[in-house]
Amino acid sequence: MIRIFHNTSFDFIKWWRHAAIITIAFMVLGLASYLIKGPVNYSIEFTGGTLMQVQFTTPPNVADLRSTLDAAGIHGAEIQEFGTSRDFTIRAQDQAQIERQASAAEGVSQVIESTLRTKYADGFKIIRVEAVGPKVGSELRRGAAIAMLLASMVTLIYLAFRFEWRFGVAAVLSTAHDVLVTLAFIKIAHIEVSLVVVGGILTLLGYSGNDTIIIFDRVRENLKKARKEPLYDLLNRSVNETLPRSILTHTTTLAATLALLVFAGEVLRPFAWVMTFGIFVATFSSIYVASPLLLYIEQRFPRSDVGKAQLVSASARAKPAAEVEMESPAGRKSPVRAPKATSKA
Numbered sequence: 583m584i585r586i587f588h589n590t591s592f593d594f595i596k597w598w599r600h601a602a603i604i605t606i607a608f609m610v611l612g613l614a615s616y617l618i619k620g621p622v623n624y625s626i627e628f629t630g631g632t633l634m635q636v637q638f639t640t641p642p643n644v645a646d647l648r649s650t651l652d653a654a655g656i657h658g659a660e661i662q663e664f665g666t667s668r669d670f671t672i673r674a675q676d677q678a679q680i681e682r683q684a685s686a687a688e689g690v691s692q693v694i695e696s697t698l699r700t701k702y703a704d705g706f707k708i709i710r711v712e713a714v715g716p717k718v719g720s721e722l723r724r725g726a727a728i729a730m731l732l733a734s735m736v737t738l739i740y741l742a743f744r745f746e747w748r749f750g751v752a753a754v755l756s757t758a759h760d761v762l763v764t765l766a767f768i769k770i771a772h773i774e775v776s777l778v779v780v781g782g783i784l785t786l787l788g789y790s791g792n793d794t795i796i797i798f799d800r801v802r803e804n805l806k807k808a809r810k811e812p813l814y815d816l817l818n819r820s821v822n823e824t825l826p827r828s829i830l831t832h833t834t835t836l837a838a839t840l841a842l843l844v845f846a847g848e849v850l851r852p853f854a855w856v857m858t859f860g861i862f863v864a865t866f867s868s869i870y871v872a873s874p875l876l877l878y879i880e881q882r883f884p885r886s887d888v889g890k891a892q893l894v895s896a897s898a899r900a901k902p903a904a905e906v907e908m909e910s911p912a913g914r915k916s917p918v919r920a921p922k923a924t925s926k927a
Contacts, residue, residue, distance in 0.1 A: 590822045590825055591818075591819075591822055592818070592822060592825075593818055594818055594819055594822075594870065594873065595742055595814060595821075595870075595873055595874050595877065597816055597870060598607065598870055598871075598874035599811070601628050601870035601871060601874075605759060605763060605871070606899075607761055608766055608767075609762060609763065609766050610771055611766065612766025612767070612769045612770055613766075614634070614664065615741070615766075615770050616769055616771045619769075619772070621777055622768070622769060623772055623774045623854050624723070624771070624774070624775050625701050625774050625775060625776035625777075625779075626673060626714050626776075627716075627722050627777050628720075628722055628723040628726075628775065628776075628777055629715055630714050630720070631669060631673060631674050631690075631709070631713075631714065631760075632673070632690040632691050632712070632713045633635045633673045633711070633712040633713075634671070634672045634673075634694055634708060634710070634711050634712075635664055635669065635670070635708070635710045635711075636666050636669070636670050636671075636698065636706050636707070636709065637668055637669050637670075637706065637707045637708075637709055637710040637906070638669075638670070638702065638705060638706045639668070639705040639706065640668070641667045641668050642670075642702070644661055644670075647661055647670070647672075647701075647844060648661055648841055649673070649692065650697060650698075650701050651697060653697075654694075654697040655693065656674050656693060656694060656846070658674075658874050658927060659672055659673060659674045659694075659706070659926055660672070660673040660837045661915060664757060664848055668762055669709070672694060674690050674694070683880070686696075691713060691717060693710050699765065700877075706809075706910050716901075717731050717769075719786075720742060722777070724776075726780045728782060729780070729782065730761065730780075730784065730787065733784060733788070734757060734758065735755055735786065735869075737753065737754055737757060737787070738750045738751070738753075738754045739881055741753050741754070741795070744795075745798060745799075745802055747789035748876065748879045748883065749798050749801075749876065749878060751803075751875075751879060752872050752875040752876040752879055753791060753794045753795065753798065755820075755865045755871075755872075755875055756789050756790070756792050756868065756871045756875060757787055758785060758870045759792070759863075759867050760787075760790040760860065760863045760864055760867050761783060761786070761787065763863050763867075764786060764856060764859060764863060765783075765858055767777075767856075767859050768856065771855065773852050773856070774852060776852065778849070778850065778852060778853045779852050779853060779856055781853065782852070782853040782856035782860070784854060784858065784861075785857065785860075785862035786857065786863075786864065788861070789860065789861070789864055790837075790864035790867060790868070792829075793828065793832075793864050793868040794867070794868045794872045796827065796828070796868075797820055797821055797824050797828075797868055797869075797872065797873065798872070798876070799865075800820040800823055800824050801816065801817060801820040801873075801876070801912055802814050804819060804820050807922065814877065814878055814882055816878065817873045817877055818873075821869055821873055823842075828868070828869075832861055832865050834860065834866075835857075836861050839854050839857040839858040840854075840858060841856055842854035842857075843855065886927050922924060
């Protein structure tokens, strides 16, 4: 059997400051995109309105198409290319106009179809029509937020019961990091947030939590077997011991999401983008976010079965300076270089 990254001894935790800088910079970019480009690009399911996918025999002029719809009373419609230059999506989200229609969203789709029929005759084909009322859209948006919140709470409760509350808090904060960074990616990439994308985010919640749980389970085992080992070294060793499993799992999952990204088509492509990016984020956070957070929580709220020497050693090892002061036999303080990690996987 081929062993990948077997018996490694990388010092992952020392890079936590760099990881924090990268995370904060990415979130700032997402916030800047929100301020510059406007709010998140929600789909019809969340905003309410009518969405039509139309395939033309000859690629139309977008400006002419928009002016034709404006003349028919469909103001402010969003027109985007969908796949090829002959496929377009027309989205009408003018809620006041929709409410004025006799049969709500269905009336809007009929107006759009008749307008296109007058302009282009039989030179187009309607691929699909989606119609959602404003009330249904707001309920779906609220339901999606509640689903993500409940998933986080269930993860916290499970980890607090399965391990202890320190592990649970670190895991939930790490998972929250993954969701926030993924939301920033969605905003920067201008991905349309649909129910499929929400499903991808919920899948990411479970995927990220599972990866963190694997590492924390090894940390718990090592805590029982090596009570005298500094927590800094123990966490690094636990991450290194689970590294082969993490690499193989993430590689196989990434292969599946890349296949969706290339071959699944436009409908599932947003889900594939979210999952592909989420795999990288989950791997990153389980190593560079969850473990340093657990170390910090253990230092601030030490458990009774963790010796003081373990926490002091971990705190000293986490400092960027290479020297710490220790009391000499003569009562003087002399600089002593902090020992390097020598643990083997």
